[in-house]
Amino acid sequence: xxxxxxxxxxxxxxxxxxxxxxxxxxxxxxxxxxxxxxxxxxxxxxxxxxxxxxxxxxxxxxxxxxxxxxxxxxxxxxxxxxxxxxxxxxxxxxxxxxxxxxxxxxxxxxxxxxxxxxxxxxxxxxxxxxxxxxxxxxxxxxxxxxxxxxxxxxxxxxxxxxxxxxxxxxxxx
Numbered sequence: 001x002x003x004x005x006x007x008x009x010x011x012x013x014x015x016x017x018x019x020x021x022x023x024x025x026x027x028x029x030x031x032x033x034x035x036x037x038x039x040x041x042x043x044x045x046x047x048x049x050x051x052x053x054x055x056x057x058x059x060x061x062x063x064x065x066x067x068x069x070x071x072x073x074x075x076x077x078x079x080x081x082x083x084x085x086x087x088x089x090x091x092x093x094x095x096x097x098x099x100x101x102x103x104x105x106x107x108x109x110x111x112x113x114x115x116x117x118x119x120x121x122x123x124x125x126x127x128x129x130x131x132x133x134x135x136x137x138x139x140x141x142x143x144x145x146x147x148x149x150x151x152x153x154x155x156x157x158x159x160x161x162x163x164x165x166x167x168x169x170x171x172x173x
Contacts (some may be wrong), residue, residue, distance in 0.1 A: 035134055035142075035150045035153050036150050036151065036152060036153065037149065037150065038149070038150050039147065039148050039149050039150075040056075040133070040142075040144060040148045040149075040150065041056075041148070042055075042056070042132075043055055043056045043059065043148070044129070045096075045098060045122035045123075045124065045129055046122055046123055046124070046129070047121070047122055047123075048097075048099060048104075048107070048121040048122055048123045049121070054096070054120055054122050056148060058120065059094070059096070059120075059144075059148070060146065060148075061146075062093075062094040062146060063092045063093070063145070063146055063170070064092055064093045064094070064143060064144070064145055064146070064151075064169070064170045065093070065094050065095070065096055065143075065144050066087065066093055066094075066095045066096070066141055066142070066143050066144075066166065067096045067098060067133065067141065067142045067143075067144065068084060068095060068096065068097050068098065068118075068139065068140075068141045069098045069100050069124075069130055069133075069135050069138045069139060069140045069141070070097060070098070070099065070100060070138055070139050071099060071100045071101060071102040071107070071138055072099075072102050072103070072106040072107050072109065072110035073102065073106065074100075074138050074139060076138075076139055076156060076157040077110075077138065077139045077157065078114070079157045080139050080157035080158040080159070081114050081115070081117070083157075083158040083159065083160070083162065083163045084117040084118075084158065085114075085115050085117045086163060087117065087163065087166060087167075088117035088118075088119075090167065090170060090171075092170040092171060093166070093170045094119040094120065095117050095118050095119050095120075096118065096119065096120040096121075096122065097117070097118035097120065097121045097122065098122050098123070098124050098129070098130060099121065099122070099123040099124065100124050100127060100130060100135075100138050101124070101125065101126070101127050102123070102125075104123075107123075134153070137155075139156065139157050139158070140153070140154065140155050140156070141153070141154040141158060141162075142154075143166060143169065151169060152165070152166075152169070
């Protein structure tokens with residue numbers, strides 16, 4: 001009986017040490033590199049203007065779509081906004097804005113004051129839909145092609161380097 005208790009205790013200790021070893025060596029940083037090359041299967045976002053939903057069906061005719069998650073209360077969103085305005089002039093690109101956890105009037109004032117670069121405007125009042133895109137903060141943007149394959153994910157505000165990279169991608173493929 002003592003042998004069984006010793007063996008059981010030893011196995012339990014080895015199990016606990018293995019769990020700690022695996023947990024401590026696991027990369028816990030949020031990493032979205034694995035999203036590149038993945039197909040977005042189910043896009044379903046609530047329209048900002050009415051209760052309808054925007055789906056893959058609405059986006060399938062676009063050569064490229066930039067999905068931009070933003071809010072009026074987000075200071076970095078103001079910084080990236082001029083770059084979105086420049087991208088809105090690109091023929092091969094449509095921009096889908098996802099207003100994230102924002103008040104409707106504040107979002108409308110933001111767009112009225114700074115301009116509206118979005119071809120499609122949706123909302124995610126509770127942040128539930130954005131989780132499906134791997135969004136954990138804003139601003140974030142995801143560039144997809146007409147097959148809904150993620151080409152690139154941009155964490156943080158778009159900048160001049162990102163603008164040039166997006167233009168290069170959408171005009172070369």
